[in-house]
Amino acid sequence: MSELNDLYQEIILDHNKNPRNWGKIDLPSNFAEGFNPLCGDKIELYVNYNGDKIQDIKFEGNGCAISKASASVMTTMVKGKTKDEITKIYNEFHQIITEGCNHDHYIDENLEVFCGVKEYPGRVKCAALAWHTLNDILKRIDNNG
């Protein structure tokens, strides 16, 4: 199964089994749902944004190991970060899952596990679901000033 190790690495399997920040936030400042109708994946994302940073973030949902691990890793990375900082991380993540990893450049070690996703075009959407849902929230924060 060596050819699969690039995708189903231990870190992904671990985040899938023990997702970080799993659950709901009572009375979150922001909430969004994300769907992937192709595979029936679903995520509910709860955020507490204090006007400057994401103070707390939690998620629940149904999904494959890739989408769950991606959501789990995302929550650990964006907690305590400002919108600009998050956008930067997102851009890096997006580049990794669509174009792969260029190891000449610095890659955030948390995102390195997603280097293999590009080889599975059918799975890019799974990896991106949580991030797209978070983007929906950030956009709304934008619009509210």
Added chain:
Amino acid sequence: MKNDPNCKFDVAKIRSDFPILSQKMNAKPLIYLDSAASTMKPRQVVESISDLYYGYYANIHRGVYLFSQISTEKYENARSVVKKYINAKYDEEIIFTRGATESINLIAHSYGRPNLKEGDEIIVTEMEHHANIVPWQQLCKETGAKLRYIPFDDKGELILEEYDKMVSNKTKIVSIVHISNSLGTINPVKYIFNKAKEVGAVTLLDASQSIQHVKVDVQELNCDFLAFSGHKIYGPTGIGILYGKLHLLEDMPPYQTGGDMIKSVSFERTLFADIPGRFEAGTQNIEGAIGLGAAIEYVSSIGLDEIAQYEHSLLEYANQKIREIPQVTIIGNAKQKASLISFLLEDIHPHDVGTIMDKLGIAVRTGQHCTEPTMKHFGITATTRASFAFYNTIDDINVFIEGIKQVIETFE
């Protein structure tokens, strides 16, 4: 080997007609277990299309020259082949469409709209493909009719007592799936349609998953309408069939209008063509019809009884093997079942199963199979589905079972 069906059925010969089955996928021999989504095409179908384009192609129903006549003859011959295959009475009862989805939409539009009104009811099942739900929902919105669903139990069998209570003189259309694409259940069509006929309702059979596996006789089953797609019976994509009883089709207005479906056109008015032309507007999918005709001739040459028997033996073998894996839960355990297995692997998501299988050269379908309400019944969002056709072998199933074990290993 006692349960080796290869003894009776020459699967090697059949496989030699399907060159794609010798291909590799991800550097592994292709194990194609997704025939319920779409079937592979035998050489005979591909050649019928290349013969058309290389040998005698021209537009149909138009030219006075020889090639146009030959093309028209072959196109119309395909209609007769379909008619014979489903035991319709007349060639005119066979309409070429783009697929089962268009066939059902055509009926909803051209039969449903003019005939249904507020208070009328349409009955479908809870295990329909979205193609046999959404067109009726739209029709109900337009007409004020009500859509009702026959429920099914946890085995995946329809609860007929509920249906019996549901049927009344309000029932105008009963449209049901013959074989469920996500559960494999073979539904008791005859019972359901006989009951529908007692109250004068019109019946429609979605034969998308049955036409390639079991004998479908429209007269015996009391079908007023029947729909299926060519690509699921070893034919090309983009072609499908709508069967309708002559007297029903004759009274129906066109679905699309334009060229080739008219008797005469003036600036003031248009006289529509007789059936089937009335429902075949524009230049038709000539290669699709001819390819579908070739596909049905191919299936008939092997024999549906032989196919059904062989596929059933594959299902039995797969069932027996898969049940030896304790992590497997089968979704859909109807007594009458077609050759597919929908299953869960504990909490491993079907998409992960599918991706790992893909790397092993095994093509299975994962997801909700366009049957979201069916998934909801079981409180799940997706399954992995392996479907078997007459070109699959015991070896295919062995590789598939090993694949499941590798998936479990990966997630251990």
